Every structure is written in C-alpha cells, then in structure tokens.
Amino acid sequence: MPGGLPLVVTTLTGLEHVLAAELTSLGAAAVEPSRRAVRCLGDELLLYQANLWLRTAIKVLVPLTSFPVRSREDLYAGASAIPWEDHLGPNSTFAVRGFVQAECFPNTHFPLLVVKDAVVDRLRKTRGGRPSIDLQRPDLELHLHLAEDRCDLAINSSGESLARRGYRITQGGAPLGETLAAGMVALTGWDGSTPLVDPMCGSGTIAIEAALLATGIGPGSFRKEFPFQRWPGHRRKEFSELREEARTARKKVSTTILAADLSPTATRKTRQNLQAAGLEKVVEVRTCPFAELPPPSTEGTLVCNPPYGERLQLEQLGLFYQELGNTLKQRWNGYTAWILFGGREALRSIGLRTSARVALRNGELPCTFARFDLYEGSRRRGGEAAASPPGSQL
Numbered sequence: 522m523p524g525g526l527p528l529v530v531t532t533l534t535g536l537e538h539v540l541a542a543e544l545t546s547l548g549a550a551a552v553e554p555s556r557r558a559v560r561c562l563g564d565e566l567l568l569y570q571a572n573l574w575l576r577t578a579i580k581v582l583v584p585l586t587s588f589p590v591r592s593r594e595d596l597y598a599g600a601s602a603i604p605w606e607d608h609l610g611p612n613s614t615f616a617v618r619g620f621v622q623a624e625c626f627p628n629t630h631f632p633l634l635v636v637k638d639a640v641v642d643r644l645r646k647t648r649g650g651r652p653s654i655d656l657q658r659p660d661l662e663l664h665l666h667l668a669e670d671r672c673d674l675a676i677n678s679s680g681e682s683l684a685r686r687g688y689r690i691t692q693g694g695a696p697l698g699e700t701l702a703a704g705m706v707a708l709t710g711w712d713g714s715t716p717l718v719d720p721m722c723g724s725g726t727i728a729i730e731a732a733l734l735a736t737g738i739g740p741g742s743f744r745k746e747f748p749f750q751r752w753p754g755h756r757r758k759e760f761s762e763l764r765e766e767a768r769t770a771r772k773k774v775s776t777t778i779l780a781a782d783l784s785p786t787a788t789r790k791t792r793q794n795l796q797a798a799g800l801e802k803v804v805e806v807r808t809c810p811f812a813e814l815p816p817p818s819t820e821g822t823l824v825c826n827p828p829y830g831e832r833l834q835l836e837q838l839g840l841f842y843q844e845l846g847n848t849l850k851q852r853w854n855g856y857t858a859w860i861l862f863g864g865r866e867a868l869r870s871i872g873l874r875t876s877a878r879v880a881l882r883n884g885e886l887p888c889t890f891a892r893f894d895l896y897e898g899s900r901r902r903g904g905e906a907a908a909s910p911p912g913s914q915l
C-alpha cells in the first residue's frame with residue numbers, strides 16, 4: 522500500500538465522502554475527509570491514478586507547508602523556507618495561483634506575488650538563476666490557500682480543474698459541472714447494472730458521467746496533458762500504461778442509459794458531447810417532454826437537474842414542479858428518482874415525500890439533492906422523512 526506522499530484532493534461541498542470512498546478504492550492510505558477536500562497518503566503512482574480516475578475531484582495537490590501568517594514578512598519567510606531548488610531548475614517555469622481571504626491582505630493578488638518573489642529569490646541564491654513565470658503552461662503550478670491567519674502552500678498536479686474532462690465540446694444554458702454530475706450519480710448508489718434516465722438532460726453531463734462510470738473509463742483520460750508529466754523524475758512509462766488503461770472501457774454496458782430533453786437543441790448537444798466522449802453507442806438520446814417519456818423498464822434510477830427558480834418565473838415554478846411530481850408519481854412507479862433542487866419552493870411544490878436529502882452547491886447556488894422512492898403511497902402525507910446518507914448536511 523502506498524504511504525509516503527501526502528495528498529490533498531479538493532472537491533465540492535457535499536461530495537467529500539464520495540471522494541474519500543473513491544480514494545480508498547484507488548488504494549490511498551489514511552483517507553480523511555475535511556471541508557471540500559480529502560487528505561490521504563499515497564505515492565507518485567497514486568497521484569497519477571488520482572488524476573486519471575477520480576470522478577469527484579477538482580484538484581490533486583501535494584502539500585508542501587502550512588504556517589501562520591499575519592504579514593507580508595511571515596508569508597515571504599514561510600515560502601522561502603521551501604527547498605524550491607528540488608522542484609525547479611533555472612530554466613523551469615512556474616506560476617502561483619490560489620485562494621486568498623485574509624484581513625491582512627485586502628489585495629488578494631498581492632500574496633501570490635509575495636510567494637512568487639520568495640521562490641525566485643531562493644532560486645537565485647541557490648542556483649544562480651531565476652525561473653520564468655508562465656501562466657499558460659507552467660512546469661510547476663503552486664497553489665496558495667490563505668484563509669484568515671493560515672497559509673497552505675501546495676503543488677497542483679492537476680492544472681486546471683479536473684471537472685473539465687474535455688468531452689463537453691458544446692453546452693446549453695445551465696450545464697452542470699462534470700464533477701457535480703459525477704457526484705450526483707455516485708450519491709444515487711447506481712452501479713451501472715440497472716437502467717438510468719436523465720429526462721431533462723441539457724447537454725448530457727449526467728448521462729455521460731453515468732456512462733463513464735458504467736464502462737469503467739477514467740474521466741481524466743481525456744486530458745491531453747497533466748502538469749506532473751513535466752516534473753523532474755516523472756515516470757513516463759508507468760504513466761502512459763496507466764493512462765492507456767484508464768482510456769480503455771473495462772465493462773460492456775448491458776442496461777439502458779437514457780438521456781432525454783424536450784429541446785431538440787439540447788439533445789443535439791448531448792449527441793455531440795457523447796460522440797466527443799466516444800459514448801454514442803452507450804447512451805440512448807430522445808427528444809421528448811418528460812410528461813410523455815415512457816420509462817424504459819419497470820424499475821431503475823432517474824437523475825436530473827430541472828430548470829431552477831432563477832430561470833423560471835416564480836409563478837411558473839410551483840406549477841412546473843407540481844407537474845414534475847405528478848408525472849413521477851403517475852408514470853415512474855418502481856423508480857428511484859434523485860432530483861437537484863435550487864430552492865425550497867421547488868422542493869415543496871413537487872408534493873412527494875423525500876427519503877434522503879444531501880446538501881450540494883451548484884456553483885454559488887446552494888442546492889438540495891433529494892431522493893424519492895416511487896412506489897404506491899409515496900405521495901406526501903403530512904411531514905417529510907429525511908434519512909440522509911453519510912456526508913449529508915441537511
């Protein structure tokens with residue numbers, strides 16, 4: 522079991538436990554969920570696997586140091602103490618990015634410059650040369666997290682967010698992030714062996730993430746390049762074998778994955794994205810309003826994120842969700858439905874009893890991902906039951 526390399530893998534609110542389970546199944550040790558992140562121990566190969574396979578990760582970071590900061594001087598001294606010469610040669614390029622929310626740094630860009638100076642000055646002293654800044658494709662991307670009085674500095678092995686898989690070549694008005702869509706599928710507990718339907722698929726993100734899971738394709742395998750491929754000592758041969766493995770479908774999908782939408786533009790986009798992901802034969806696409814969509818089987822999982830309150834006029838919202846609830850009740854008996862709600866009004870209007878609820882965030886919008894077990898008698902009678910899965914915050 523790998524053990525020497527500490528990793529911090531970032532994720533979205535509400536998906537910490539899902540990510541922790543993913544890391545455990547990859548073989549990480551000492552897996553510990555925290556707020557929007559999971560800490561664990563691994564090694565270089567686990568870092569490669571994490572970037573190729575994790576469905577609910579945003580970034581895989583290698584933490585370097587953590588220290589208290591109350592001034593520019595503290596930050597400079599802490600950042601200068603890292604042996605940057607072990608990570609960067611005089612001809613290497615680097616960039617500093619991150620998150621700053623601290624009273625002592627009202628200008629949130631300034632701390633990034635302080636860290637940049639500390640790195641450059643240390644390399645000048647130890648190596649006699651200075652590395653260059655490259656914001657587009659740096660050899661090393663440093664990740665600074667400065668919140669209140671604490672600075673965490675890490676190396677970002679993923680580069681841009683792992684949510685950007687690369688298959689979504691076109692999108693509709695309110696697409697879900699790929700990480701959130703994958704997390705929603707994981708929260709349903711669906712394992713690829715029974716039918717799954719997204720009846721309001723937009724650009725198809727939920728169905729595509731479900732298809733990646735069912736075929737056993739690593740979502741990071743679409744990436745052309747990761748920053749760690751430019752690190753000194755990168756294990757090229759092992760990585761290329763791991764990437765090949767992640768690109769190759771491991772399983773044949775023998776159930777229905779159905780993506781439907783009333784908008785022909787949306788289903789066209791879904792088809793284009795499916796094609797880009799090489800999954801056009803795995804997901805069936807239909808243009809059809811939900812009220813008329815026939816369930817493909819007598820039982821299965823339905824997952825969707827319907828239009829939110831801010832996109833629907835308030836008076837339309839109640840009616841829309843009421844109709845959605847009626848359709849579920851009348852036509853989808855036998856299914857377990859998981860719906861992402863952007864507000865309490867919508868959740869109330871659906872008129873069905875929830876059997877689980879998970880607090881998630883879609884960008885800035887706090888959401889509730891709610892489960893409805895659709896069988897006779899599931900219509901709300903009085904109060905709601907809320908048996909929430911691990912990690913649920915409601």
Ligand SMILES: C[S@@+](CC[C@H](N)C(=O)[O-])C[C@H]1O[C@@H](n2cnc3c(N)ncnc32)[C@H](O)[C@@H]1O
Binds near residue numbers: 692827
């Ligand atoms: C928020 S978007 C879904 C975004 C999608 N999850 C994605 O990642 O691109 C909601 C979708 O619901 C569709 N929709 C709205 N009312 C519908 C209905 N009655 N039947 C089917 N689709 C509907 C819209 O056309 C829109 O594409």
